[in-house]
């Protein structure tokens with residue numbers, strides 16, 4: 711476990727990691743933690759629930775199985791916006807979308823369709839048509855199945871909102887790893903979003919993001935790791951995991967001028983609202 715940050719001080723009110731990838735290793739030198747260990751480390755510091763996000767067909771199947779095997783986990787299934795153009799190139803996008811629908815219908819443990827959305831950072835112009843098609847299909851699916859839509863938006867704020875307006879936002883949707891400023895936060899909030907803040911909100915140069923956090927009503931705030939990526943300060947660059955949520959949520963509480971437990975209590979309620987009801991020890 712070389713390079714893994716130590717456990718932070720435990721939270722006194724439980725909170726969920728609202729977006730993570732328990733199945734993704736950052737490289738051969740940094741394998742993913744075994745699921746049981748990842749979940750028990752998280753629970754030991756008060757991170758008692760996890761939303762596991764599958765990003766391709768294999769990841770989506772894994773997410774469903776993991777959510778079925780662990781009470782504290784629910785699943786999101788989708789084709790990541792960086793996957794969609796690759797599948798389209800191979801002529802397999804429709805078939806893959808149909809499989810995502812089948813998986814989403816296969817279990818009540820699937821609470822979310824996501825992560826879908828647009829990524830103009832890692833995908834160039836040539837991949838945008840496929841991303842748009844895939845994003846629209848996922849929005850429709852979330853609405854048809856009454857699941858929560860989880861959106862990935864990297865350098866694509868305007869088009870995400872434009873497409874969402876065209877298709878019509880579902881009742882529940884989450885902007886994961888929110889990366890905009892206060893104005894963009896308001897544009898999302900006006901359309902019913904919960905905004906999920908990741909370790910990026912702890913970074914020194916993230917003042918516009920902290921402004922967005924200040925502009926978000928307390929009942930629309932979520933916290934996530936996006937593990938194994940986006941490790942919060944002071945461990946930026948090392949592997950992320952759900953047990954590091956306390957670092958991010960403490961930083962968020964400071965930004966908001968709130969007690970940590972007060973913020974965690976609000977986030978726990980928001981998680982239930984955002985993902986269609988409680989789960990885990992007190993849910994289903």
Ligand SMILES: [Zn+2]
Pocket residue numbers: 825862863886887
């Ligand atoms: Zn993402």
Ligand SMILES: [Zn+2]
Pocket residue numbers: 729730731763825936
């Ligand atoms: Zn993610």
